[in-house]
Amino acid sequence: MTKDRRNRAWYGKLDKDGFIHRSWMKNQGFPDHAFDGRPIIGICNTWSELTPCNSGLRDLAEGVKRGVWEAGGFPVEFPVMSLGETQMKPTAMLFRNLLAMDVEESIRAYGIDGVVLLGGCDKTTPGQLMGAASVDLPAIVVSSGPMLNGKWQGKDIGSGTDVWKFSEAVRAGEMTLQDFMAAESGMSRSKGVCMTMGTASTMASLVEAMGMSLPTNAALPAVDARRMALAHLTGKRIVEMVEEDLKPSDILTRDAFINAIMANAAVGGSTNAVVHLLALAGRVGVDLSLDDFGLGSDIPLLVNCMPSGKYLMEDFCYAGGMPVVLKRLADNGHLRSNTTVLGGDITAYAEGAECFNDDVIKSFDNPVKPAAGLRVLRGNLAPNGAIVKPSAATDHLLEHEGVAHVFETIEDLKANIDRDDLPVTKDTILVLKGVGPKGYPGMPEVGNMPIPRKLVREGVRDMIRISDGRMSGTAFGTVILHVSPESQAGGPLGLVQTGDRIRVSAKNGTLDLLVSQEELTARREAWQPEPPHYTRGYAKLYVDSVLQAEKGADLDFLVGKDTRPVTRESH
16 A cells, blocks of 8 residues: 555544544544555535435445445545535525635545535536645546436427526516416426526536546436446545545646536537636636637537537437547547546547437538637627627627616616516617626626517527626527626726617627717716625625636635645644
């Protein structure tokens, strides 16, 4: 056994400190040889009954433990904060950085040599990766996996995506409230994350594309026995990674991030991937900018999954999953060489991949949509950038000029969006302020504003919507997001008034407010920020320290990493 492992500073000492560390662990029934120098593997678990997406992680932890024991390691499971995307107010994104802090400090403080990250729900995966990357011990991800396909009235329905559709149908008088409520139970039929290509499944797909998980991690359903087998194999592999000293910094290179950008375009992934990848890059010291996401703008949409297509993650799994996507990217020269948790190159994940349903995973020659990757927009309305997702947008609205109707706050929006006398048409551009990182706070998923009820009744299902917030990865529409600087930070978005004209061009990558500089200067002199919503605790720390969207909305003092050993004892 190797005797110079990190855990020896806790469990290898033949003194009072070693006695304390070993003795209290032994009250759980661990024998002497568990502390004989073998790798100690932490299982970082975001299981919670308030995070339904992650409710199966207790079972997967047992699979990981089996693999760790088999490989000669010692598994120890520990909890960290769990972020229930569908349950937390004001938004789970407010707490992503808090989870990252929890993960970082837990890994650093405990005597472990490597860590398995058990997550899945939208913010748990990036939060865990950010924390682990900042300590840089060997780490690997096991995702909770998607739910089974939703079923209602004999057809498949998708989590999130069909919620938005059904909600608009009720507002239009096309669906009864009784039917709406009846669909509720059929949508979520098993443990797991959204089975659409929402943020959770997007991040699992990108983790696989970056080589931070074993192949097939992204798409295996949460309740599929093969996911438990994957957890077992992951437990076995992390012990080997400790022996090899294979760390996140060896895997999360710039090429890995570019592969993630390409994969996000190919799968029709969530716009939220932008802020998460930027934040993660900041932790590992990779030079990644918002403009780099333009590298994927010409990648065709290959995965025909909601919200950009018609199928669901269960279908994606059976069609071949991410290995097929990676193979098609590689075959067309869009997959860069990069190390993975297996120690080899990412191209190994694509070897032998076979597609079993060409309507679910399309080819480059016959895509769902051509050149469907995210577009970065800049202009006097978004000097530091904004994004739009063409694969989920209405084509003709991607080149548009219209009159703005402004909602100053989310409360203003909710109070007035259904007014019959709201002065809007299908060509109006809806603008929402105060929903950025500082403004809400936490940058919530409210950017896909509801279509005004008077227009819904006329059959309108999409119009341009602009905000400094985010939208759910399950959502769709011509929605311009992450406008930076945000309005609360003094960005130009805060100066927009109802009646102003705005021009959008996804082709040219521009977003402009057609108001004279003189008028904007006068408005800026009169502008005042909203009083902060929180004045204590973590939320105050967040508001005071959060970076803007183009920096990943991390906290300024968390950027980078600290790999120094902990030398001071507790007693």
